[in-house]
Amino acid sequence: MNQLGEKPEEVRKRLEEEKRQARRRHEDDDAERSQEPPQPAPPKGPVPGDALRETHPDAQDRQ
Incomplete structure (x- = not known):
């Protein structure tokens, strides 16, 4: 048992389930994006406007 009183196999199962849920959420996000x-x-x-900005007399002052 760990400090919280959980058995190692319970912790392992919980972590595996969290990984599965995270993977599903990630796959769902990819499906929505597609x-x-x-x-x-x-x-x-x-x-547009870059050429004017470069040739304007005040262009050097603005930079």
């Missing part, structure tokens, strides 16, 4: 539509990808290329 049903959601994928997020749109960020636009490729330069961000």
